[in-house]
Amino acid sequence: MKRTERVACLLLKGKAVPILELAEACHRFSPQIAVRDKEAVFLEIGACRNLYSEQSLLMRLNVLAQRFGCFGQVGFADDAPTALALARFGVSSRDKLPLEALYDYASPFGHDDASYKKVMGLIVTMHMLGLSHLKDFAELPTKTLASRFGSHGVELSLRLHNRAPFAWPRFTPAEKVSEKAELHELSELPICTDLEPLLFVLKGLSDRTMARLRGRAQRLSTFNLTLDLEKGRREWKIELPVPQGSTAGLLPILRDRLGFDLQKKPLENTIVRVQLDVVETTPANRSQRDLFDEGGDTAEAWDALVGRLRQKLGKDSAFVANQVDEYLPERAWARALEALDRLPTELPPRPARVLRKPIPLKQDGQFLVGQKKWRVSEWHGPERIAVEWWMDPELEGFKRDYYRIVTEAGEQLWVYSAPARQGYYLHGYFD
Amino acid sequence: MSMTAKTNLAELRSLIAPRKKNVLPCSAHASGFPRGAVSELSGPHGGGKTQLALKLIAENPRLHVAWVESELSIYPCALPQQGVALGRVLFAEAGEQALWSAHQMLRSGIFGILVLSPQRPLEQIDLRRLQLAAEQSNTSVVLLSEEPTLTGAWPIALQLEVNRSSIRRIK
Numbered sequence A: 001m002k003r004t005e006r007v008a009c010l011l012l013k014g015k016a017v018p019i020l021e022l023a024e025a026c027h028r029f030s031p032q033i034a035v036r037d038k039e040a041v042f043l044e045i046g047a048c049r050n051l052y053s054e055q056s057l058l059m060r061l062n063v064l065a066q067r068f069g070c071f072g073q074v075g076f077a078d079d080a081p082t083a084l085a086l087a088r089f090g091v092s093s094r095d096k097l098p099l100e101a102l103y104d105y106a107s108p109f110g111h112d113d114a115s116y117k118k119v120m121g122l123i124v125t126m127h128m129l130g131l132s133h134l135k136d137f138a139e140l141p142t143k144t145l146a147s148r149f150g151s152h153g154v155e156l157s158l159r160l161h162n163r164a165p166f167a168w169p170r171f172t173p174a175e176k177v178s179e180k181a182e183l184h185e186l187s188e189l190p191i192c193t194d195l196e197p198l199l200f201v202l203k204g205l206s207d208r209t210m211a212r213l214r215g216r217a218q219r220l221s222t223f224n225l226t227l228d229l230e231k232g233r234r235e236w237k238i239e240l241p242v243p244q245g246s247t248a249g250l251l252p253i254l255r256d257r258l259g260f261d262l263q264k265k266p267l268e269n270t271i272v273r274v275q276l277d278v279v280e281t282t283p284a285n286r287s288q289r290d291l292f293d294e295g296g297d298t299a300e301a302w303d304a305l306v307g308r309l310r311q312k313l314g315k316d317s318a319f320v321a322n323q324v325d326e327y328l329p330e331r332a333w334a335r336a337l338e339a340l341d342r343l344p345t346e347l348p349p350r351p352a353r354v355l356r357k358p359i360p361l362k363q364d365g366q367f368l369v370g371q372k373k374w375r376v377s378e379w380h381g382p383e384r385i386a387v388e389w390w391m392d393p394e395l396e397g398f399k400r401d402y403y404r405i406v407t408e409a410g411e412q413l414w415v416y417s418a419p420a421r422q423g424y425y426l427h428g429y430f431d
Numbered sequence B: 001m002s003m004t005a006k007t008n009l010a011e012l013r014s015l016i017a018p019r020k021k022n023v024l025p026c027s028a029h030a031s032g033f034p035r036g037a038v039s040e041l042s043g044p045h046g047g048g049k050t051q052l053a054l055k056l057i058a059e060n061p062r063l064h065v066a067w068v069e070s071e072l073s074i075y076p077c078a079l080p081q082q083g084v085a086l087g088r089v090l091f092a093e094a095g096e097q098a099l100w101s102a103h104q105m106l107r108s109g110i111f112g113i114l115v116l117s118p119q120r121p122l123e124q125i126d127l128r129r130l131q132l133a134a135e136q137s138n139t140s141v142v143l144l145s146e147e148p149t150l151t152g153a154w155p156i157a158l159q160l161e162v163n164r165s166s167i168r169r170i171k
Helices: A019-026 A054-067 A080-089 A099-106 A113-128 A134-138 A142-160 A195-215 A247-264 A295-313 B003-016 B049-058 B095-108 B124-137
Strands: A007-013 A033-036 A040-044 A071-077 A178-182 A218-229 A233-244 A271-283 A318-323 A333-336 A353-364 A367-369 A373-387 A398-407 A412-417 A424-429 B037-042 B064-069 B089-093 B111-117 B140-145 B156-162 B167-169
Touching: A007 A019, A007 A054, A007 A080, A019 A033, A019 A040, A019 A054, A019 A195, A040 A080, A054 A071, A054 A195, A071 A080, A080 A099, A099 A113, A099 A134, A099 A142, A113 A142, A134 A142, A178 A195, A195 A218, A195 A247, A195 A271, A233 A247, A233 A271, A233 A295, A247 A295, A295 A318, A295 B089, A295 B095, A353 A412, A373 A412, B037 B049, B037 B124, B049 B111, B049 B140, B049 B156, B064 B095, B089 B095, B095 B111, B095 B124, B111 B124, B124 B140, B124 B156
Parallel strands: B037 B140, B037 B156, B064 B089, B064 B111, B111 B140
Antiparallel strands: A007 A040, A007 A071, A033 A040, A178 A271, A218 A233, A218 A271, A318 A333, A318 B089, A353 A367, A353 A424, A367 A373, A373 A398, A398 A412, A412 A424, B156 B167
């Protein structure tokens, strides 16, 4: 089945528009992006109709533009020139476009002086003929165009009817992701002398960095933060405990880290520039979101939470557990960031609680004595767990006979005896 | 469409919309565990309180679970045997920061169940804060302890004393 082309054009207004960075962030919505110099970003969305509606894309593009400190108009059409013209003239259909929109049909992906002059000449002629809208030009019989407007007129007519499509220029994002903010008296940003206003500035930088990384389907794992002061400079290289894909995850970590450092060594004078350079990234959980599934949001919130917990509690303190094929019960699981997609290992019943260090027990007739005196009513087992010395040299070969013991009070203990050592050891509870 | 028809349609929608249950079902405790509240399971080591918590988790397979302990003694290999997929449980070994960790987890809004095994009994004010956080996130917080924290403490909605022969409701 032939795919229908559909184009969204974000036309930006303002002087210093970070168009390349914004286009990079737009990769999140579509893999096919083109840029018109300092002015507009085109997105081919024909294949994305099942992922989002045009209405929701419109809102998302507006939010994204605001994040990059600019605002713009969005136009949707079946081809790039019409989308650009609709965004530029703020009308809803091609029929309402003025003749001046012809220039966008002549050169949609970049400014071209020669074709601009030619089109302007044609427009003057058309006005003299009483034409005022693009619709009037489109309705002229094709046979008469060459004699009235020459070859350029015919070419424009073909483009107007989408019969001479343009090849989209290739867009290549910058190699490095780097964002900076200049803080001076004329800037809208606050004067930074301590943490709170600095976090305000960092939020903006982080928003833009994360938007660009999302466009690349990446998450942030290591970055450099540089504060240029009136006199001097402070630098941090921050390795995140868990890669982060959103500002909500990054900002609390930055707050903790900078808060601690700035408390120890406050800023000597005012900050004039803040720069955030991405050093290392990891692939994102999912490059495009499924609108009917909240899984993407949960994954981001999960990463943010684990990052924060690990920052505060230490590496490996917050984790998911994965089973590992090891004989020694204490080594039969490992801490990880993500769960492995594997079937659980078949094992005889295991206790819910395992002691870090087994406690030696004394046997006294029917009693086992440790921290407490238990009267044993049932012994179940043994289950022999043994590793020969050549299977795991670290363990030097061990043999343990495990028993599930039911006490008179109903408690269930996991106890083992080791032939190499005398007596019993309490290793866990079926709690 | 007239206003009356619109109103009736809205009423109809609200009537047929699935309602959020405020109780998590658990076959071992017929009245279930309240959501947005703190429950406590107490009993001796080996008495079966962790198994009861695992049963609750296994019987609510759509919920993510946070498991916070001061010193980790839970044995993850036992979880799949009780019907709990390891991938939906986030463990935290939090030392002195167990309460802080629990609050962070509740605030994230990801978890339907949070199991907390603190180093020492919680103060009344900590319990109250925990209860408020649980209420805001609509999470069922399950405290595990050897002795009941405070008999009849008002921030705890459900207190059960667990041993192998019975589950006794204290509150």
